[in-house]
Amino acid sequence: MxxxxxxxxxxxxxxxxxxxxxxxxxxxxxxxxxxxxxxxxxxxxxxxxxxxxxxxxxxxxxxxxxxxxxxxxxxxxxxxxxxxxxxxxxxxxxxxxxxxxxxxxxxxxxxxxxxxxxxxxxxxxxxxxxxxxxxxxxxxxxxxxxxxxxxxxxxxxxxxxxxxxxxxxxxxPTARDTDGLALSSRNARLTPEHRAVAPVLNRALVVAEEALQGGAAIEYAADLIKSTIAAEPLADLQAVDFVDAATFDQATGDFCGAIGIMISALFGGILLIDQREVTR
CATH class of the missing domain: 3.40.50.620 (HUPs)
Structure with a gap:
């Protein structure tokens, strides 16, 4: 090499x-x-x-x-x-x-x-x-x-x-650890306490995806993400965004096709991001 x-x-x-x-x-x-x-x-x-x-x-x-x-x-x-x-x-x-x-x-x-x-x-x-x-x-x-x-x-x-x-x-596709946390070089900078709770990002995305595929509106899925992460005191949610996968325009209400969900949160000053593309 x-x-x-x-x-x-x-x-x-x-x-x-x-x-x-x-x-x-x-x-x-x-x-x-x-x-x-x-x-x-x-x-x-x-x-x-x-x-x-x-x-x-x-x-x-x-x-x-x-x-x-x-x-x-x-x-x-x-x-x-x-x-x-x-x-x-x-x-x-x-x-x-x-x-x-x-x-x-x-x-x-x-x-x-x-x-x-x-x-x-x-x-x-x-x-x-x-x-x-x-x-x-x-x-x-x-x-x-x-x-x-x-x-x-x-x-x-x-x-x-x-x-x-x-x-x-x-x-x-996103590679994940066994607990669902998206792999990132930044993960190495997390304290053991923050590393233990960081998979909340993936859990929030899974909950939102299940709701969306069950027919829920985007606003309801966004509230689920916010409440899931708010339940973890060591996570500081920075942003939740839903976008049309084809145009990257903001997505709202009911949808048909594919949307991307993007979230970011701070864990002890370390910014982590995750995403999920949902189709229905």
Missing amino acids: KICRTVEDMRATVHALRTKGEIGLVPTMGALHAGHMSLVAQALKENQGVVTSIFVNPTQFGDPSDLEKYPRDDDADFAKLEAAGVDAVFLPSVDQVYTDGDETIVETTGLANVFHGLVRPGHFRGVATVVTKLLNIVGPDQVYFGQKDYQQLAVIRRMVQDLHMPVVVRDV
Whole structure:
């Protein structure tokens, strides 16, 4: 497995991999867990060459202390990726991605500033900008993201469509721990007490999904989510949003088709998100 630390090395490595066939890219911020590895596994199934990037992107963090505390373990990540059969890892420094005098940003002006974008202002601008850079550097045929980051996935799909990027966006179902908590690198920062109660997010989504599939209105399902999380004193609900899965418009009342439910909550200062797509 090749470890590339510069843009030039990454591009040369991808050029060589092209002789094998299609290239898949799995962008990550490291601290890899089973959720990341499910993306890698899907990429390995669908491509002849697979590249994983590890880059903790500073522009998507609103709080500098959150960036500083983000978990990092490159050696453990390398071992997992090599065992899986990844061809190359892109591990750039910040100045490789954001060069001196860098002043260009990429933003989906609507999607970046609604729903979860209101909880984390500027977050999706940072995501769209860094993903654009990674796509331009690697030039993959397919790029892989998890469904847990539901709005992020919508932002990236819109960006790729609007900018006519020659890449296919693939999504992979949310990976969960045995107690239902969506896997996230942030979980490692939870105290034992907060980790024990964090599965309340998934429980709230399950209750809402059951109500919706039983014919309940969206407003009733939203109240169920709020009451379920309010019953857990260590959880601080930040947002509950229901969106049309096709348009990402806010969904209300009765519905027919598919909707996405997005929730976010703080657990001792650590923001966790979860999602569920419901069809009826």
